[in-house]
Amino acid sequence: MTRLFIAAEIPADVQTFVEQHARSSVKGCPQLQNIRILPADSLHITLKFLGDTCDTAIDGILAAIESAAKDFGPVKLETGRICVLTPFVVAMGIRDSAGRLKRLQGTLEAKLEALGFPPEPRHFRPHITVARSRGRRRLPLSIVFPNFKEISFCVSAVSLMKSSLTPGGAVYSPVRRFDLES
DSSP, X not given: OEEEEEEEOOOHHHHHHXXXXXXXXXXXXXXXXXXXXXXXXXXXXXXXXXXXXXXXXXXXXXXXXXHHHHTOOOXXXXXXXEEEEETTEXXXXXXXXXXXXXXXXXXXXXXXHTXXXXXXXXXXXXXXXXXXXXXXXXXXXXXXXXXXXXXEEEXXXXXXXXXXXXXXXXEEEEEEEEEOOO
């Protein structure tokens, strides 16, 4: 069994921007002193969390991602506000004005459902997780982050990612990358 998810890759310069913006946004916020800012190289947009998956299913998953990636060219997105997304997660919202990332996610969802993966019950909300609470301490949902910086960027690849849980947090490694081509 391997813990897997599918991610939209974020360009390295955008990863760095998001990490730096997250650090400056939480600095001086006393309610957020006990969080762990994620390193730039682990930032991504999760399109589908697969969880613990039998290794025999990986070929089918890869074929589904490859098939979906062929139908989409690069996807233009914009960064949004940083917010406390759940009591344990701080995230940067992503604007998908043309709805193309949502369509890509829906295509992946349908292809994976055909392979026996249940669809996500929640509505897809594109975001980049930028920090997590330490020790499962709850974060107040009412925190407002005043500084907002918007940049545009393109997602040009999706990857099947392996997630290994360690005492220092999850470590992500790509299984296979697929360019978005149309």
